[in-house]
Amino acid sequence: MSTTSINALVDAEQGSSLWRDAWLRLSRNRPALAGFAVLTLFVLVAILTPWVAPYDYAQQNLELGATPPSADHWLGTDIFGRDLLTQIMYGGRISLAVGFIATAVALLIGVSWGAIAGYMGGRIDAVMMRLVDILYALPFMIFIVLLMVVFGRNMLLLFLAIGAVEWLTMARIMRAQVQSLRQQEFVEAAVSLGLSPLAIIWRHVIPNALGPIIVYTTLTVPSVMLLEAFLSFLGLGVQPPETSWGLLISFGTETMEEYPWLLFFPGLVLAITLFALNFLGDGLRDALDVRGAKD
Amino acid sequence: MLNVNGLTISFTSREGTTRAVDNVNFSVTAGSTTAIIGESGSGKSVSCYGLLGLIPQPPGRIESGSALFLDTDLLRLNKHALRQIRGRDIAMVFQDPMTCLNPYMRVGAQLMEPLRYHRGASQSEAKRQALDLMAEVGIRDPEITINYYPYQFSGGMRQRVMIAMALINEPSLLIADEPTTALDVTVQAQILKLLSDIQLRRNIGILMISHDLAVVADIADQIIVMQEGKVVECGDRAAIFERPQHPYTRKLLASIPQGQKIPSSISSNPLVSVRNLCSWFKQDNETVKAVNDVSFDIYRGEVLGLVGESGSGKSTLGRSLLNLVPATSGQILFDGHEVISLAASELKSLRRRMQIIFQDPFASLNPRMTVYDTLAEPLLLHKLETRSSAAGRVLEIMDEVGLARSYVRKYPHEFSGGQRQRIAIGRALASRPDFIVADEAVSALDVTIQAQILDLMKTLAQEYGLTMLFISHDLAVIRQLADRVVVLQNGEIVEQAETTALFEYPQQDYTRRLLEAIPGKSLL
Numbered sequence: 001m002s003t004t005s006i007n008a009l010v011d012a013e014q015g016s017s018l019w020r021d022a023w024l025r026l027s028r029n030r031p032a033l034a035g036f037a038v039l040t041l042f043v044l045v046a047i048l049t050p051w052v053a054p055y056d057y058a059q060q061n062l063e064l065g066a067t068p069p070s071a072d073h074w075l076g077t078d079i080f081g082r083d084l085l086t087q088i089m090y091g092g093r094i095s096l097a098v099g100f101i102a103t104a105v106a107l108l109i110g111v112s113w114g115a116i117a118g119y120m121g122g123r124i125d126a127v128m129m130r131l132v133d134i135l136y137a138l139p140f141m142i143f144i145v146l147l148m149v150v151f152g153r154n155m156l157l158l159f160l161a162i163g164a165v166e167w168l169t170m171a172r173i174m175r176a177q178v179q180s181l182r183q184q185e186f187v188e189a190a191v192s193l194g195l196s197p198l199a200i201i202w203r204h205v206i207p208n209a210l211g212p213i214i215v216y217t218t219l220t221v222p223s224v225m226l227l228e229a230f231l232s233f234l235g236l237g238v239q240p241p242e243t244s245w246g247l248l249i250s251f252g253t254e255t256m257e258e259y260p261w262l263l264f265f266p267g268l269v270l271a272i273t274l275f276a277l278n279f280l281g282d283g284l285r286d287a288l289d290v291r292g293a294k295d
Numbered sequence: 296m297l298n299v300n301g302l303t304i305s306f307t308s309r310e311g312t313t314r315a316v317d318n319v320n321f322s323v324t325a326g327s328t329t330a331i332i333g334e335s336g337s338g339k340s341v342s343c344y345g346l347l348g349l350i351p352q353p354p355g356r357i358e359s360g361s362a363l364f365l366d367t368d369l370l371r372l373n374k375h376a377l378r379q380i381r382g383r384d385i386a387m388v389f390q391d392p393m394t395c396l397n398p399y400m401r402v403g404a405q406l407m408e409p410l411r412y413h414r415g416a417s418q419s420e421a422k423r424q425a426l427d428l429m430a431e432v433g434i435r436d437p438e439i440t441i442n443y444y445p446y447q448f449s450g451g452m453r454q455r456v457m458i459a460m461a462l463i464n465e466p467s468l469l470i471a472d473e474p475t476t477a478l479d480v481t482v483q484a485q486i487l488k489l490l491s492d493i494q495l496r497r498n499i500g501i502l503m504i505s506h507d508l509a510v511v512a513d514i515a516d517q518i519i520v521m522q523e524g525k526v527v528e529c530g531d532r533a534a535i536f537e538r539p540q541h542p543y544t545r546k547l548l549a550s551i552p553q554g555q556k557i558p559s560s561i562s563s564n565p566l567v568s569v570r571n572l573c574s575w576f577k578q579d580n581e582t583v584k585a586v587n588d589v590s591f592d593i594y595r596g597e598v599l600g601l602v603g604e605s606g607s608g609k610s611t612l613g614r615s616l617l618n619l620v621p622a623t624s625g626q627i628l629f630d631g632h633e634v635i636s637l638a639a640s641e642l643k644s645l646r647r648r649m650q651i652i653f654q655d656p657f658a659s660l661n662p663r664m665t666v667y668d669t670l671a672e673p674l675l676l677h678k679l680e681t682r683s684s685a686a687g688r689v690l691e692i693m694d695e696v697g698l699a700r701s702y703v704r705k706y707p708h709e710f711s712g713g714q715r716q717r718i719a720i721g722r723a724l725a726s727r728p729d730f731i732v733a734d735e736a737v738s739a740l741d742v743t744i745q746a747q748i749l750d751l752m753k754t755l756a757q758e759y760g761l762t763m764l765f766i767s768h769d770l771a772v773i774r775q776l777a778d779r780v781v782v783l784q785n786g787e788i789v790e791q792a793e794t795t796a797l798f799e800y801p802q803q804d805y806t807r808r809l810l811e812a813i814p815g816k817s818l819l
Contacts, residue, residue: 018663185659189722192617193673194646196639203672207663290663290706 018207022287032283035276042273046092055083057090058241066259076261078251084262087243088269094244095270098159098228099221105163106224107217110170115201115209117171118178129175132168140165148236158237162224173216177209211285218281222274245270296500297323297346297468302360302370304338304345307353316342317524319360321517323468323500328491330503330511332547333521334741335712339504342521343470346370347385348377364468382413386461388454390473395457396445402456403441409463428459431496433489450605451482458489465497472504479604479768484812487514506741509551509771509815512536520544550746551815552771555794565592565628566730566762567616572625574608574615585611587786588625593730598756598763600777600794602770602809608786609766613732616764617649618642629730647677650723654735656715660707666693666718667703673726688725695758696721697751713744720751724759731756732764737772749775771813774798782806 026032045052054074061081069076075084117128147161181187182205190200229246231237238244245266252263304316316338323329333339344350346362346369362369364385369377381387389395397405403425410421422441429437432455445453454474461469471490475483491514494501505511511518518535520528520543528541539545574586585608593599603609614620616627618634627634632645653659660669670689674680680688690700696717707715716736723731733752737745753776756763767773773780773794780797782790782805790803801807 018665018668021665185653185655186661188614188619189651189653189659189719190661190672192619192646192649192651193722193726194643194676195672196643199676204661204664208661288663290708 018288018290021290022284026283026287029283029286031279032287035279035283038272038276039280042092042269042276043096045089046096049089049093053086053089055086057082057086057243066255066262068259068261075265076259078262079255079259082241084248084265087248088245088266091243091245091248091266092269094155094238094242095225095228095246096273097155098162098244099225099273101159102162102166102224102228103217103220105160106166106170106220107213108167109163110167111174111206111213113167114171114174115178115205118175119182119197119201119205121179121182125175129172132171135165136168144231144236153236153239155238158228158231162227162231166220166224170213170216170220173212174209177212178205181205181208207288210288214281214285214288218277221277222270225270225273296325296365297502298361298363299342299346300361300363302342302345302362303358304341304350304355305358306355314358315355315524316345319519319521319524319526321519321526321529323502323517325467325500326494326498327516328494328501328503328511328514329517329519330505330515331519331521332505332508332511334506334743336523337521338524339521340472343472343502343504347381347387347470348372348374382409383464384466385468385470386464386466388457388461388469388471388474390476396453398445400444401441402443402445402448406441406456406460406463409460413464424463425459428462429456431462431493432456432459433485434459449482450478451485454478454482454486455489458486458493462493462497466499468500468502469493470502470504473506474503475510476506480770480814481604481768481808481812483510483814487814490514507551507814508535508547508742512815520547546743550742552746552749552769552775555774555798562595564595566595566630567593567764568626568628569616570626570628572612572615572627573623574611574620575623584608584786586615586622589783589786589788591781591788591791593762593764595762596760597778598765598776600773600780601764601766601783602768602773602780603783604768604809606785607783609768609783610734611786612783613651613734613764613766617646617651617732619651644677647673647726648728649730649732650726650728651732651734652716652719652723652736655739656712656719657707657739659719660715660722662707665704665706666698669707669718670721670725673722677726679726692721692725695724695755711744712740713748716740716744716748717751720748720755724755727759728761730762730764732766734766735768736765738767738769745772752776769813770798770809782809 059082061077064077064081066079067073067077073083073085075088077083078087113128113132117125143165144161147157151157187200187204190204195203226246228237228244229250232239232244232247233250238247248266249263249270252266256263299319299321302316302319303314305312305314319342321329321331331339331342341350345355345357357370360370364380369380372380396402403422406425406428407421410416410424411418416424425441426437429441434440434452434455440448445456448456474490475486478486487510490501493499503511503515512532515532517531518529519526520535520541522543528535528539528544535544536548539548569592570590572586572589573584575582575584577583589612601609601612611620615622616634618637622635629645629649632641634645637645667686667689670692671685674685674688675682690703693700693703698714698717698721702710707718710718736752737748740748749772755761765773765776777794779793780791781788782803784805790797790801790806792802797806798810801810
């Protein structure tokens with residue numbers, strides 16, 4: 001066998017190519033890698049916070065009060081004299097967890113729901129999407145308040161509740177994608193090969209529908225983080241002394257004129273997270289689009 | 296009338312500068328037709344679009360040359376002056392009429408708009424002229440159809456509307472870019488006839504772009520053959536067809552489907568038996584009888600041609616044989632198994648044995664799967680190979696369908712149409728089926744590629760001992776491959792016969808019409 005055909009054989013054996021190629025392309029995309037690195041750093045810090053935080057988050061120092069950044073308190077302190085860096089670190093635990101877990105829940109339910117409804121069509125589609133419409137029509141606040149009243153205030157419930165609302169739009173986007181993909185001949189070819197509907201959805205439909213989904217996901221994470229802040233502000237989410245980025249920002253807004261750093265630093269951290277997410281999202285979208293590849 | 300000299304157009308991209316058109320000369324005289332022939336990428340369209348300032352600059356750049364049109368050099372005109380000429384003196388007809396018409400505007404309104412605004416005609420005057428034009432291009436009942444939306448017309452009628460629009464300003468030159476490529480052969484013949492009628496009546500010059508010599512055989516006076524941006528041969532029709540000089544011209548001529556399959560010995564044992572098959576579906580509360588009470592057999596080892604115009608139900612029929620569209624009633628027996636009422640598990644094992652090749656190789660391959668993934672899928676699905684042994688078989692298939700092994704990790708968008716169709720053929724053959732439905736498998740390809748793919752299918756059909764249903768709107772293609780032919784019209788079989796008999800003694804008017812429409816039959 002000649003070297004080229006041996007190479008071809010080796011190439012061929014390396015198997016499922018889309019994800020491997022996508023990873024290779026992603027690893028060549030500097031902004032996306034930087035975004036990934038920043039997010040990883042934030043997550044690591046969030047996990048290690050109880051051990052590395054400079055102060056106790058609940059420890060007040062009323063005599064000190066609000067001070068601007070200094071050598072003792074790098075990012076300053078709030079009106080109760082609590083260290084802002086510590087607050088941001090603890091707040092990140094909540095915000096990142098809400099952001100990622102609720103988005104993951106939304107992604108999982110929304111993508112599978114939309115894909116199945118769009119692919120099956122007919123009566124199944126009608127029933128599944130009417131359910132989505134009904135949930136859309138429910139006033140979100142009442143839904144959350146009811147959940148909280150019935151089950152009590154519970155972080156896990158907060159994740160689920162937000163995820164349960166965010167998946168609706170995801171399902172609609174996915175369904176529209178799948179409906180147009182279903183008409184394509186390569187899907188028909190897959191049917192004629194004998195693939196089961198689930199295998200077709202998984203192998204042929206979802207990879208081709210990911211572009212808009214990824215973009216929407218990167219938009220969902222920040223909106224979920226802000227939703228959490230809103231719920232907490234209403235007293236339905238986290239309660240002081242526990243905190244989150246959203247809460248820090250909303251308290252910071254109140255005292256913006258006297259103590260601008262209380263708004264600036266939490267806002268900066270949130271902005272950096274969103275930038276990182278966007279770069280990573282764009283990178284992922286490009287990496288999965290084999291046609292845009294420049295090899 | 297139009298005299299193009301030394302036209303050179305280049306495109307600059309990341310990889311460098313390429314000359315898409317290199318020192319091209321041609322001319323069109325009033326009342327005659329000049330045809331530019333070449334494959335996709337030969338620069339035939341670029342040369343015409345370049346004249347009218349319709350190529351984006353950059354990346355495109357007209358390097359040199361002149362194009363004298365009625366004593367004006369088109370290449371020296373500014374954008375504004377060129378736009379004047381483009382609408383008024385030179386009109387264009389494109390390949391796909393659907394994308395050129397506004398889908399939300401009535402056809403009549405689209406015709407009347409330029410008359411009203413550019414010519415200042417009154418509403419009633421514009422309407423009268425629009426009706427005249429529609430009648431001239433052979434649209435039936437213009438009084439009624441003037442209120443139709445584009446989707447209410449068939450492809451051929453839409454192309455007539457496009458031609459009517461092109462004629463509004465009474466141009467002296469008509470540029471037609473593959474005007475019939477998206478149409479059935481019968482409609483193609485009508486449109487070509489229409490173009491030459493208009494030419495006679497109005498004494499206009501026509502510049503026609505096509506990939507197919509046969510199409511222009513009856514209407515072109517001058518023929519320019521282009522390859523890779525250069526003119527390799529030009530001359531009048533007789534010279535090109537009777538004394539082709541350049542090997543590429545000869546290759547194009549040889550690609551015109553002609554000749555006939557030598558009938559192979561066929562068993563009298565049917566592999567597929569279709570009895571009283573109906574496939575109906577509902578559309579706007581009306582029942583469309585796409586396939587209506589159809590019965591025929593496909594014998595083991597034979598290639599059965601299925602011919603019909605678009606809308607005849609031939610694709611629906613092919614798909615219902617494979618249970619890809621549900622049949623309304625009737626019976627399909629595949630090797631003794633009833634296909635229609637099969638349980639899912641039995642259907643899967645039957646699916647291994649029957650495969651399909653589609654028309655559009657750009658739509659029929661998953662854009663996110665490499666050649667390897669596409670070809671390995673059926674092997675792994677039907678457990679014909681294990682994960683570790685699949686690679687060897689994939690490379691074997693690639694050899695068989697004539698794809699270089701080094702392409703194994705490439706994605707569909709990196710291939711040309713012909714190569715993609717090879718991948719699609721490979722996928723269909725991977726599971727070693729007994730029966731293949733080829734649905735217009737070569738219709739979307741350039742003629743030279745079409746000839747290659749037909750050869751490949753012939754060879755593989757023999758090697759694999761395949762039984763095949765070959766669906767096409769073009770009898771010339773069917774003749775090369777099929778042992779027997781079934782003619783379908785409006786969902787019903789009008790004639791079925793052995794290929795030779797059908798071509799020599801067609802029994803039905805409809806069949807005769809299809810035979811008449813074969814392009815370039817004057818050459819044969």
